[in-house]
């Protein structure tokens with residue numbers, strides 16, 4: 001069959017996406033004819049995410065505007081329709097992040113209005129809210145979760161006109177009724193084929209890092225994470241895809257070396273970025289094998305995200321020796337209270353983060369601490385805890401530490417979305433295919449999109465823009481925030497606490513939520529005595 005893939009990237013954040021690449025790979029391996037329509041370099045003049053980060057001073061500038069050839073909306077749409085007309089696909093497959101869903105819908109709608117073609121949606125958003133996306137009239141099928149097996153099965157069934165009942169992970173409609181097929185078990189990561197990278201424009205393999213552009217390979221060594229953070233897609237995987245098994249899985253070291261070794265021979269990478277959520281969360285003896293073999297067999301500098309508790313005196317010297325140049329850590333806030341209770345991000349304390357950032361610097365590895373602003377229940381005082389903690393980390397070693405800040409965004413399928421919706425902090429769509437989705441265009445970089453009863457939107461933007469100046473000392477931290485009081489909690493309000501408690505079991509379908517009309521967070525000066533809330537407090 002002929003399969004046209006759409007990568008509806010509307011803000012120019014380039015880099016080869018592993019998930020869509022693998023779906024295209026399995027289709028091509030199964031003998032289907034595959035073509036990609038990629039809007040990444042046509043929609044904007046620059047990488048928007050990167051531009052914002054450069055503007056607020058958290059990354060060194062690397063000019064990439066010459067990568068882009070911005071075209072008008074109608075030029076892109078004409079090109080899209082011409083591609084369909086010429087290629088004549090049997091199926092259009094697309095990958096959807098919530099950020100690009102509206103844009104994707106527009107292109108799918110155009111295709112559906114002019115051609116008789118099946119449309120299939122997969123990716124992060126269809127995986128966690130398939131029941132929402134399947135109602136979109138421009139989408140015929142949703143594949144929930146990993147599609148390496150399911151999508152090929154769907155193509156077989158469409159080609160042979162056999163029953164759709166046997167296709168795992170599939171959502172479709174029959175006579176207006178939504179049908180959901182059972183989930184297949186999560187894949188054994190060693191059975192996933194090597195990515196075929198030749199579908200992509202070579203510019204997707206250039207990564208700006210620490211002021212330079214590197215020819216970069218993007219690879220995964222594991223999937224999933226065992227933590228339960230209230231703002232993360234992994235919590236949705238754990239809850240909504242419980243039938244598929246344990247989401248956290250590792251690829252064997254043999255497979256990692258085999259795939260990357262082959263690709264490196266062809267492409268001669270200057271940097272490898274691992275796309276895992278939690279790279280070091282595997283057995284130490286396997287990691288020891290990885291470090292030793294990486295140095296011998298691949299020997300390319302590499303970068304990864306991992307959780308703070310996974311770095312230690314045993315693996316850091318080996319990481320350094322084997323070529324690890326950067327480690328990204330989601331710290332999210334400098335308030336232990338907010339991190340442990342509102343974000344449900346485990347029991348790790350500020351002292352623990354400090355100790356581990358110092359350890360990474362001690363072994364000469366550059367770290368990046370990622371933080372957020374605009375968490376429901378977070379006050380300006382809490383954010384200055386974030387500023388202070390990041391500043392203290394910077395003081396450990398200015399060259400070996402770096403920082404990132406983004407706005408907390410209520411992605412559908414997360415607990416934060418449920419809470420924001422229930423508290424009336426967001427307005428949501430009610431049209432088929434979008435029910436429960438925030439009406440503001442979701443983003444983690446451009447502006448806060450949740451109302452925040454604890455801080456004004458203007459103040460959140462101001463603090464976001466000044467974050468780096470506070471860290472470098474260009475701006476002074478107001479005196480009233482200098483005192484440290486790890487016990488203090490500003491959002492002293494039963495409503496917010498009871499909501500965060502309620503959602504400890506994980507996110508629920510937004511259709512089950514009855515939003516309150518008026519958020520009622522009231523700031524008081526008193527704090528709740530320790531231990532009053534049951535649950536995760538360290």
Ligand code: B12
Pocket residue numbers: 009010013014015016017018019020022023049093094095096097098099120121122123124125127143145146147148151220223224231232233234275276277411412444445
């Ligand atoms: C690596 C990564 C990136 C990389 C690569 C991005 C990419 N497009 O893949 C980079 C750093 C560039 C990135 C950027 C961004 N990211 Co990101 N990223 C991730 C991360 C950590 C892993 C993704 C991954 O590779 N997973 C493994 C692969 C195998 O899984 P997969 O991509 O889901 O694909 C499988 C299925 O979904 C399905 N599938 C995928 N596509 C298709 C298509 C069809 C037709 C079918 C049938 C099936 C199908 O099959 C695939 C194979 O099994 C996830 C978190 C996570 N664990 O998912 C966040 C995540 C996807 N990112 C997210 C976001 C918000 C962004 C940004 C918008 C952030 C920003 N700075 O503005 C940008 C957008 C850039 C862009 N244009 O894509 C969110 C999306 C939330 C949402 N609900 O939409 C996630 C979920 C993180 C989160 N907040 O929880 N990201």
Ligand code: SF4
Pocket residue numbers: 225226227228229232233234235277278307330345
């Ligand atoms: S630790 Fe990171 S990857 Fe794991 S659930 Fe939390 S936010 Fe997600």
